[in-house]
Every structure is written in C-alpha cells, then in structure tokens.
Amino acid sequence: MSSWTPVPCQCCYTSCIQSLVAIQLRYPAKAETKRWLISKLEGHKKEGGAHLLVHPGEDDDGTLILLSATPYTLLKATEVLGLAKPSSDGSMVAFSYNNKADFPNSDKPEAFLTLAERQLLVKYATDxxxxxxxxxVPGYPERRLYPGQSIVQSLQEWGIIExxxxxxxxxxxxxxTRAWYSQIHRIGQPIDAIRAYFGDSVALYFSFLGFFTISLxxxxxxxxVYHCLSLSFLDKYLLFAVFSVLWSxxxxxxxxxxxxxxxYVWGTLHLKSRFEAPRARYWGPSALNPVTGRWEPYYPSWKRKLRIMLVSIPTVFVxxxxxxxxxxxxxxxxxxxxASYQQSRGSGRLAAVCLYLPSCIYTLYIELLNxxxxxxxxxxxxxxxxxxExxxxxQLTVKVLVFRFINCFSGLFYITFYMQDLQLLQKRLSSLLIISQVINQFKECLLPLLLQKLQQQPGASHRKNCKDAPVVDSFVSEGNLSAYPGLFDDYMELFVQFGYASLFSCVYPLTAALLVVNNITEIWTDSFKLCRLFQKPFPCPAANIGVWQVAFEVLGIFAxxxxxxxxxxSPExxxxxxxxxxxxxxxLLYAIGLEHILVTLKIVLxxxxxxxxxxxxxxxxQMEYHSWDALKQAEIKRALPIC
Structure with a gap:
C-alpha cells in the first residue's frame, strides 16, 4: 500500500488497492524513463496527467508498472464516456457525477462498476x-512528443513500452470458467458474467455465437429429416430454399x-460519441488541428486516396x-x-478417396490464401x-470481407450458376464444411496451446499451481502470454458459416447440423483460449456487432x-x-417471380x-426525456440572476 501513489483525499482512501492494468517497459528499463512516466500517469489532469494510482511494480527486471484508480477518477470517467447505470427507480440513466447520490452503490466502485468497466476506465484515463x-522522452532524447500527443500510445509505437x-x-x-466451459453439461452461456469480466464486445460476440447456433x-x-427421407422436389428444394431465405x-x-x-441492460445503448484522437501509428508533418487546437501529425486525404486507388485496390484485384x-x-x-475414376471403373477404395482429393486441396488453398x-x-x-482507429x-474490414466473400464462395457460385452441377456443388460444400472446421479448430485452439507448451510459458495453469509465488510474478507471467488476436477472425468465420447456411443449404441439408456441432465446440475453444491461452484483452464498450450486422444482412439478400x-x-x-x-x-420467369415474392416477404418481415x-x-x-429535462433545468439555473 505504501508504494502506491498517495490518494488525494480521505474519501478515496482504502486499505487495499486492486491492481487493474499493467505496463511493461522494454528491458533494460531506464530509471529516468520509468520515473517520468510514473509522474505523468499519477499527475493531475490540468498538468496533462492521468490522475491514476501507480505502483512501481518491484519486479526483478524493474520494467513493470501497475495502475489502479481512485473512486473519483473512475466515476468522472464513467460520466465522460456516457455509460448508463441503474438509478434509484431502477431505470437506466446516463451517469452524472453531480447526481451520484441517485445511483445505488456509486460510493462503492467495486459494486457499482464491473471489473471490465474499471479496466476500461483506467485505459481511458491512461490514454x-x-x-x-x-x-x-527522458532517457530517449531522439524521441520527442508534441503538445497534445498521447504519451502511452507514442511510447508503445516506439517500443519503449513493450x-x-x-x-x-x-x-x-x-x-x-466454472460457469462457462469447465462444466460441459451446462446449457447456455453466462453472458452477463462474461460481460462483467471481459467487456461488452466480447460478450456480444459470444452472445451472437450462441444465438446463431440456436437459430440453426x-x-x-x-x-x-430431408436427408433421411425421399421427398419430391417441392419438399426437397422449394420448401427448404424458402425456409432458408426466411430463416436468414x-x-x-x-x-x-x-x-x-x-x-440497454449493460448501459451502452446510447454511448456518447467522442472526437477520436490520432492513432499511435498515424504519421505526417506536425500541423495545427482546427478542431482541437493542438499540434498533431497531418496527412492530406488526397494522398491517402491516391494510395488506395493506385496500390491498395490493384493489390486486392491481384x-x-x-x-x-x-x-x-x-x-x-x-x-x-x-475422368480417371470412370476409366478405372471405380475399382478400389483408393480411387474413391481420390475423388475428394481436389476438393480437399482447394479448401487448403482457400484457407492459406485467406x-x-x-x-x-x-x-x-x-x-x-x-x-x-x-x-x-x-477499411480493413471492408477489404477482408470482399476478398473472403469471393475466395470462399466464388467456386460455389461458379458451380451453381455456370456449371449448374448440383451434385458437384453438394460434394464441394460438404468438403468445405468438414475440412474448414478441422483447420479452424486446430488453428484457433490446438496450435496456440502447442506453441505455449513448446515455449514453456508460465501460463494461467502455472500461476494457479504456484500459490506461494509473489503476486507480481503472476502479473509478469500474464504479460508473457501472446496478445489476444481480437474477434475479427471469429466474426469472419461466422460470416462464412452464415453464407453456407443461407445460400446453399438446400443442396446439402446437413449443412446446419454440421455447423451446430462445430459451433458447440467453437464456444468451448474460444472461451478456453480467451481465459487461458492469451493475455486478457482490454474491454471495449459496444452496443451492437457493428459492420458485421450489415454484412450478414447482405448475405441474406444474396440468398x-x-x-x-x-x-x-434442380433435375426434379x-x-x-x-x-x-x-x-x-x-x-426462369417463374423463378424470377418467386424471387420477387421472397424479396417482398423479406422486406415485410x-x-x-x-x-x-x-x-x-x-x-x-424515458431516457431521452429525462436527459432533455435535466438539460433544460440546468439552463434555467444558469439563467437565474444571482441574488
């Protein structure tokens, strides 16, 4: 407790401070750099500081800095970010520090804010x-910071903060973990507990993964039923195709x-929009920003557009x-x-296995190219x-989405619209589903686990067994884990699955069943790697799944x-x-008529x-009315004459 930054007031004093965030400097850490960074992190806002509680770490290498925050800092950051919290009457209201008495438990940050929210607020204050x-920068005279530049983001970009x-x-x-993946017999996921520990964006992904799996x-x-029974074309194709379109x-x-x-329940439905600071890797000559009035890097938009048109777009086409x-x-x-199989008259099991060899190799090619x-x-x-950011x-999402759509579905579209070979389409789709799922499970869980074992990293299981080790060692061992790769690839996998189910499942009715089996194991592997194989990611406030919602809806139109x-x-x-x-x-005219009917039905739904x-x-x-009323009352108070 004595090594932490002294709290500025008695109301913020506590006998035990919880470490929320860690910073590791590049080894060997320079003492003057560490002292200067600590002074900035614990400095007052008016001096450009973060107003945080800072601990020097006291690890063997001297590279660790631990961060926490006072209740005042946490509550003020909650107000700035516009997080909504339950008020005394049970409704969700955007938090206001001046009216904190209207919010139950606001005097107890551990009860008022989840762990993920507290870590998010500390990161916001740090940035x-x-x-x-x-x-x-002390210790690095060749590195200079301009007024208004984020200290931590810049030190990360320069490698001073590792x-x-x-x-x-x-x-x-x-x-x-006990409520999530340790007990496989449990049905459902503890989404609210996931959100409290990992934040909104992670919880929304797992909620969508579970929702999508149940919908399948x-x-x-x-x-x-269709696969087991011999049905007419009206049942086998028409009804299943219509069902797929309406299902999507x-x-x-x-x-x-x-x-x-x-x-709404999480308080992120109406987050305040904030002016974004420049990315740490944004570069250019310094110029005065007319919005903030600060000097920051400036790069002309016409140069960026020129790079996109002359380099990025041609590369995508390549x-x-x-x-x-x-x-x-x-x-x-x-x-x-x-042709070879027909000439050999299908003799031998090896010849039958070779029939699937081109499809398997092509699937591997697709995954490698992705x-x-x-x-x-x-x-x-x-x-x-x-x-x-x-x-x-x-920009990255659009680039990858366009390519992944073409790479994963072009062969299926070609077989469907040009070759019109439903038997080959069924064979290709079954190969894609089985091989891709095996590759993804290996790549997402088994490979990181094997690499961790080979590198002999002291992961979470090691921390759990070493109860007598100093707490700071566990903090360092968490930093030795690989950084979490994010949710981009996970959403992309669901995007491809949604395409298989909505576009082509009428040809291969077992598509949904295979996806359900895959996603059940996906929940386990994704949760395991998030909890045990990677560093804990920083929470991110989110009200929806963003651009992915639009991407899935576009697939529904193509369906x-x-x-x-x-x-x-279809032959029938x-x-x-x-x-x-x-x-x-x-x-064909009848098909176009059916297409118009289904599009109309989608719009009506x-x-x-x-x-x-x-x-x-x-x-x-009600939230909007109360916000408007509070603003009006504040304006009235300011307009009243002072007696």
Missing part, C-alpha cells in the same frame, strides 16, 4: 495522459432485438485473381479425377495512414437469388417443367419485426 509542450494489458483476477476468472437448430432438424431474415431481425435489450486461378485449377483437377491476404490487407491499411478498422436459381436448375424441377410442357425461359421490443422503446424515450 488521456498528454504532454502540454514539446518535450523529449506491453500494456489488463490484469486477471484469479478468483473471478475461476468462477467464470430448426434448420438442422429439417435438414436431417428472421435470425438477424430477432438478433437486433436481443442485442438492443442487452445493450489476390482476387489468385482466388479465381485456384478455382479454375480445382475445376480442372476435378474433371481429370472424374491467411496471407489478411496480413497483406493489414499492411496495406496501415500504409494508407488512416488518422482514426475506427476508420482503420472499417434469395441463389436459392431461386438452385430451384430452377426440370423434369416437372418438361412434363407440363414449360420451356426453360418460362421456368424486416419492417414487421421492430428492432427494439415495445418496453425497450418506452425506456429509451
């Missing part, structure tokens, strides 16, 4: 530490309602060309293997030099055309049309299902 005038991560609380983590169950049951619409509409409810080349080679090998392109897209987006993430065309080219439908004397042109439940709309209007 707010800035220099007020141009100054060199690691910056929130800390686990072993007791809370143990309770969470009716399709899986229907697909299993209703799944996303009901998810929006579920997501809005969660965001990778798209590689994706199409792989598809063409796969189709060539498929025809060659089929990994390479993701790295290339990250480098390209970084090179484009976007100022804000949100812009950077949106209409794809399913209608599959109905048209063609035979039915011939029996009734219909030409291919007439059957989207409007008929509100994005928010009725009770939630009332609560939101």
């Amino acid at each position: 707010s530490a800035k220099v007020l005038q141009e100054t060199p 690691k910056f991560y929130p800390l686990h609380v072993e007791e809370e983590l143990h309770l969470l 169950v009716p399709m899986a049951i229907l697909g299993a 619409t209703m799944t996303m509409e009901f998810w929006k309602r579920h997501c809005a409810t969660k965001a 990778f798209l060309g590689l994706a199409f080349d792989g598809m063409i080679m796969y189709l060539y090998w498929e025809r060659w293997v089929q 990994v390479i392109y993701k790295r290339a897209a990250t480098i390209l987006t970084e090179w484009e030099n976007h100022r804000a 949100s812009t950077f993430q949106n 209409v055309g794809t399913n209608c065309f599959i109905i048209t080219i 439908v063609k035979e039915f049309c011939q029996d009734f004397g219909m030409t291919p042109e007439q059957s 989207a409007f008929a299902i509100p994005d928010q439940p009725h009770w939630l709309r009332i609560k939101v209007m």
Whole structure:
C-alpha cells in the first residue's frame, strides 16, 4: 500500500488497492524513463496527467508498472464516456457525477462498476495522459512528443513500452470458467458474467455465437429429416430454399432485438460519441488541428486516396485473381479425377478417396490464401495512414470481407450458376464444411496451446499451481502470454458459416447440423483460449456487432437469388417443367417471380419485426426525456440572476 501513489483525499482512501492494468517497459528499463512516466500517469489532469494510482511494480527486471484508480477518477470517467447505470427507480440513466447520490452503490466502485468497466476506465484515463509542450522522452532524447500527443500510445509505437494489458483476477476468472466451459453439461452461456469480466464486445460476440447456433437448430432438424427421407422436389428444394431465405431474415431481425435489450441492460445503448484522437501509428508533418487546437501529425486525404486507388485496390484485384486461378485449377483437377475414376471403373477404395482429393486441396488453398491476404490487407491499411482507429478498422474490414466473400464462395457460385452441377456443388460444400472446421479448430485452439507448451510459458495453469509465488510474478507471467488476436477472425468465420447456411443449404441439408456441432465446440475453444491461452484483452464498450450486422444482412439478400436459381436448375424441377410442357425461359420467369415474392416477404418481415421490443422503446424515450429535462433545468439555473 505504501508504494502506491498517495490518494488525494480521505474519501478515496482504502486499505487495499486492486491492481487493474499493467505496463511493461522494454528491458533494460531506464530509471529516468520509468520515473517520468510514473509522474505523468499519477499527475493531475490540468498538468496533462492521468490522475491514476501507480505502483512501481518491484519486479526483478524493474520494467513493470501497475495502475489502479481512485473512486473519483473512475466515476468522472464513467460520466465522460456516457455509460448508463441503474438509478434509484431502477431505470437506466446516463451517469452524472453531480447526481451520484441517485445511483445505488456509486460510493462503492467495486459494486457499482464491473471489473471490465474499471479496466476500461483506467485505459481511458491512461490514454488521456498528454504532454502540454514539446518535450523529449527522458532517457530517449531522439524521441520527442508534441503538445497534445498521447504519451502511452507514442511510447508503445516506439517500443519503449513493450506491453500494456489488463490484469486477471484469479478468483473471478475461476468462477467464470466454472460457469462457462469447465462444466460441459451446462446449457447456455453466462453472458452477463462474461460481460462483467471481459467487456461488452466480447460478450456480444459470444452472445451472437450462441444465438446463431440456436437459430440453426430448426434448420438442422429439417435438414436431417430431408436427408433421411425421399421427398419430391417441392419438399426437397422449394420448401427448404424458402425456409432458408426466411430463416436468414428472421435470425438477424430477432438478433437486433436481443442485442438492443442487452445493450440497454449493460448501459451502452446510447454511448456518447467522442472526437477520436490520432492513432499511435498515424504519421505526417506536425500541423495545427482546427478542431482541437493542438499540434498533431497531418496527412492530406488526397494522398491517402491516391494510395488506395493506385496500390491498395490493384493489390486486392491481384489476390482476387489468385482466388479465381485456384478455382479454375480445382475445376480442372476435378474433371481429370472424374475422368480417371470412370476409366478405372471405380475399382478400389483408393480411387474413391481420390475423388475428394481436389476438393480437399482447394479448401487448403482457400484457407492459406485467406491467411496471407489478411496480413497483406493489414499492411496495406496501415500504409494508407488512416488518422482514426475506427476508420482503420472499417477499411480493413471492408477489404477482408470482399476478398473472403469471393475466395470462399466464388467456386460455389461458379458451380451453381455456370456449371449448374448440383451434385458437384453438394460434394464441394460438404468438403468445405468438414475440412474448414478441422483447420479452424486446430488453428484457433490446438496450435496456440502447442506453441505455449513448446515455449514453456508460465501460463494461467502455472500461476494457479504456484500459490506461494509473489503476486507480481503472476502479473509478469500474464504479460508473457501472446496478445489476444481480437474477434475479427471469429466474426469472419461466422460470416462464412452464415453464407453456407443461407445460400446453399438446400443442396446439402446437413449443412446446419454440421455447423451446430462445430459451433458447440467453437464456444468451448474460444472461451478456453480467451481465459487461458492469451493475455486478457482490454474491454471495449459496444452496443451492437457493428459492420458485421450489415454484412450478414447482405448475405441474406444474396440468398434469395441463389436459392431461386438452385430451384430452377434442380433435375426434379426440370423434369416437372418438361412434363407440363414449360420451356426453360418460362421456368426462369417463374423463378424470377418467386424471387420477387421472397424479396417482398423479406422486406415485410424486416419492417414487421421492430428492432427494439415495445418496453425497450418506452425506456429509451424515458431516457431521452429525462436527459432533455435535466438539460433544460440546468439552463434555467444558469439563467437565474444571482441574488
């Protein structure tokens, strides 16, 4: 306790301070750099400091700094971020420090704020530490900070700070793992507990993963029935295709309602929009920002657009060309293997196994190209030099989404619309589902676990066994774990799954069943790697799944055309049309008519299902009214003459 920053007032005093966030400096740490950084982190806001509680760490290497915060700092940051909290009457109200008496437990931050919220607020305060005038970094005279520049982000970019991560609380983590993945027989996930420990964005991902998996169950049951029974084309294709189209619409509409409810309960439904500071890797000559009045790097937008048009877009097309080349080679090998199999008259089990060899190799090619392109897209987006982190993430997401859609679905679309070979489409889809799932499970869980064992990193299990070791050693061992890669690849995997289920499941009815099995294991592996294999990620406030909602809805639109065309080219439908004397042109017109009906039905469903439940709309209007009324009362008080 004596090594922590002294609290500024008696009301903030506590006998025990909980370490929330750790900073590790590059070894060997320079004493003057560490002292200067600590002084900035514990300094007052008016001096550019973060106003945090700081502990020097006292680890063997002298590189560790521990951070915590007083109740005052936490509550003021809660107000600035616009987090809503339950008021005395039970309704969710944006927190106000001046009215903190209206919020139960506001005098007890451990009860008023979750662990994830406290760590988020400490990170927010840490990022707010800035220099007020141009100054060199002590110990690194070649590194200079300009006025208004974030100290911690800049030191991270320069490698002076090697690691910056929130800390686990072993007791809370143990309770969470017992309720989450340790007991496999449990049905459902403790989403609120996940949110309290890891934050909103992580909780929303696992909530969506569980919601999506449950929504697949009716399709899986229907697909299993169709697979086991011999049905006419009206049952086998038409009804299942219509079901797939309506399923994709209703799944996303009901998810929006579920997501809005969660965001309201968590207090993130109406977060305050904030002016984003420049990214740490944003570079350019210093210029005066007309918005903030501070000197910061400036890079002309026309140069960025020029880089996008002349380099980024052509590079994306090069990778798209590689994706199409792989598809063409796969189709060539498929025809060659089929011809060889027919010439050998299907003799031997080896010949039958070889029938699936081109599809397996092509699936491996797709997965490898996805990994390479993701790295290339990250480098390209970084090179484009976007100022804000949100812009950077949106640009990266669009690049990867476009390529992943083409790379994963181009072969299936080609087989469907050009070759019109439903048997080959079924074979290709089954190979994709099985092989991709095996690769993803190995890549996401088994490979990190093996690498951890090989590197002999003292992970969470080691910390648990070494109860007599100093607490600071456990903090250092958490920093030795690999940084959490984020949720981007996890959402991308669900995006591809949603495409398989909505676009082509009528051809291979077992698609949904395979996805359900995969996602059940996915919940276990994702939760295990989050809790035990990686550093704890910083919480991030979120009210929805962002751009991914739009991506899934776009797939639902594509599903209409794809399913209608599959109905048209199915052998049973063609035979039915011939029996009734219909030409291919007439059957195509009927398919277009069905497509228009389904699109209309999707639009009607989207409007008929509100994005928010009725009770939630009332609560939101009440929040807006109370905010407006409070603002009006404040204006009246300011306008009253002082007696």
